[in-house]
Amino acid sequence: MLHCVMLLGVALASCASPPAGDGVRVAAFADHHVHAFNVGWWLLQDERKPAGYVNAGGAKSEAEVVARAASAAAAVSQAGQGSEAAWVTGFGWSQDGWGTPVLPTTDALSAALPDTPAAMARTDGHALWVNRAALVRAGLRAGLREVRSGVRSGVLLERAAEPVLAQIPAPADSDIVRAWRLGAEALAERGVMRAYDAGVLALPGIAALNTDFARFARLLGEADRAEPLPMQLFLMIPAPSPYAEQVLAMSLAERQLSPNVRVTHLKLFADGALGSRGAALSHPYADDPHTTGVLRMKAQEIADWTRRALDAGLDVATHAIGDVAVREALDAYEAVLKERPGLVPTRLRIEHFSYASDADMERAVRLGVALSVQSNFNTPRGVSPTFAEQRVGAEGAPRVYAWDRLARMGAVLVEGSDYFGAPGAALLGLYYGIVGVNAIGERGDSPEVRRELMRLNSRWLGAGGVFDSIWGAPGAAGGGVVLSGDPLTAPVESLTTVRVQRAAARKQ
Numbered sequence: 001m002l003h004c005v006m007l008l009g010v011a012l013a014s015c016a017s018p019p020a021g022d023g024v025r026v027a028a029f030a031d032h033h034v035h036a037f038n039v040g041w042w043l044l045q046d047e048r049k050p051a052g053y054v055n056a057g058g059a060k061s062e063a064e065v066v067a068r069a070a071s072a073a074a075a076v077s078q079a080g081q082g083s084e085a086a087w088v089t090g091f092g093w094s095q096d097g098w099g100t101p102v103l104p105t106t107d108a109l110s111a112a113l114p115d116t117p118a119a120m121a122r123t124d125g126h127a128l129w130v131n132r133a134a135l136v137r138a139g140l141r142a143g144l145r146e147v148r149s150g151v152r153s154g155v156l157l158e159r160a161a162e163p164v165l166a167q168i169p170a171p172a173d174s175d176i177v178r179a180w181r182l183g184a185e186a187l188a189e190r191g192v193m194r195a196y197d198a199g200v201l202a203l204p205g206i207a208a209l210n211t212d213f214a215r216f217a218r219l220l221g222e223a224d225r226a227e228p229l230p231m232q233l234f235l236m237i238p239a240p241s242p243y244a245e246q247v248l249a250m251s252l253a254e255r256q257l258s259p260n261v262r263v264t265h266l267k268l269f270a271d272g273a274l275g276s277r278g279a280a281l282s283h284p285y286a287d288d289p290h291t292t293g294v295l296r297m298k299a300q301e302i303a304d305w306t307r308r309a310l311d312a313g314l315d316v317a318t319h320a321i322g323d324v325a326v327r328e329a330l331d332a333y334e335a336v337l338k339e340r341p342g343l344v345p346t347r348l349r350i351e352h353f354s355y356a357s358d359a360d361m362e363r364a365v366r367l368g369v370a371l372s373v374q375s376n377f378n379t380p381r382g383v384s385p386t387f388a389e390q391r392v393g394a395e396g397a398p399r400v401y402a403w404d405r406l407a408r409m410g411a412v413l414v415e416g417s418d419y420f421g422a423p424g425a426a427l428l429g430l431y432y433g434i435v436g437v438n439a440i441g442e443r444g445d446s447p448e449v450r451r452e453l454m455r456l457n458s459r460w461l462g463a464g465g466v467f468d469s470i471w472g473a474p475g476a477a478g479g480g481v482v483l484s485g486d487p488l489t490a491p492v493e494s495l496t497t498v499r500v501q502r503a504a505a506r507k508q
């Protein structure tokens, strides 16, 4: 018999009770923001290592990634693939890992790959590094710097990448099905029992809206019916897009695509990402005074889509990272909440909420909208300068990823990983919540802080803006997960090595 401490109706890790064996049983985890398909897609690439694939992660210089791309191009031509199908695609580069704030250009990549088009996504998925052959294939003239907003000398930000992405050959049905399953299995193996797929990113990254999401969703539903997935997936549909229109017209029953797959949200994008300087700021970037980012959607457009979604019984999640994007999203949500006094505010989510003004932090708390945060974005304390300091300067840095402050203010926080490559350790969210700058561990590492973080990692904000307090609770039907170490007492450095010994069972 387990005796559990309950807080806000959610079973805590403190009710962990040693089951059979040495493991520690805790509630299963929720991931409110992950790109499950993309996770599976990159696992599939790493498994098969097809010609033309570049794993650009871990490189120490631009030249190193270019060299990897060159050998991938050589492999493509050796494999004798037709010139139409011959693309080099990759994922995982970051100029931060090269020790420079400067984004790469087409020059070195085009010199090494003069004929084969290449497109490689940055580690955040919001920037696509391309060579001239890719630009030409997409009808964009080489060297054209301002084709659409966000084009920066070989690195295409946000929607500027869509013409290139449209040229990359679409994956086969069987590969899409396999990628979904690999993604779901990888998450379930880490103890995640429910997750939101925050929009399939067009391959090999980039939150493009010209992806055939309907095809991805249909294949996922079919795969789950043929052989149940090990977890439940809730889909956010990027809008505006043709599929968003179809989903708006569907009934609630039709949106349950299969037993474990349901469409619940429209996903809007107010801006890009801080890493690639696409997040919309109210001031120039500290490490690039020539840009203030890319605002993709303003308040009125966000509000219009929000009304349409709510009228159709869908919830809304708006990606907003920079302080201008956060302001636009909150302006929209505030207007809609004012019009609809009975609306449950947690039906409205802001994804990331990374950098906000003091006034907007207070406004988000007052409105009661859900803030979907990623603890693993925080830079560990002691690392200087922090990522936040690099992008927004020392003055703004305390308002970046300020989860501790928001938690103390009473914000509705839900946790997600934002993985779209290979997922990290099961307790990575807990780890960064403790060691991260501005994270909840700023209060000091204690069992209370860890309990709060475990609660954040284990509670589920469901469709309709309702928190689910039953699933995955230890001893409850469906069970929790069994860990190899105790998340409340293990030394902080060892948290990333704690494994899931027995994954969550699905709730029947």
Ligand SMILES: [Zn+2]
Pocket (backbone or CB within 6 Å): 033, 034, 035, 198, 418
């Ligand atoms: Zn995301």
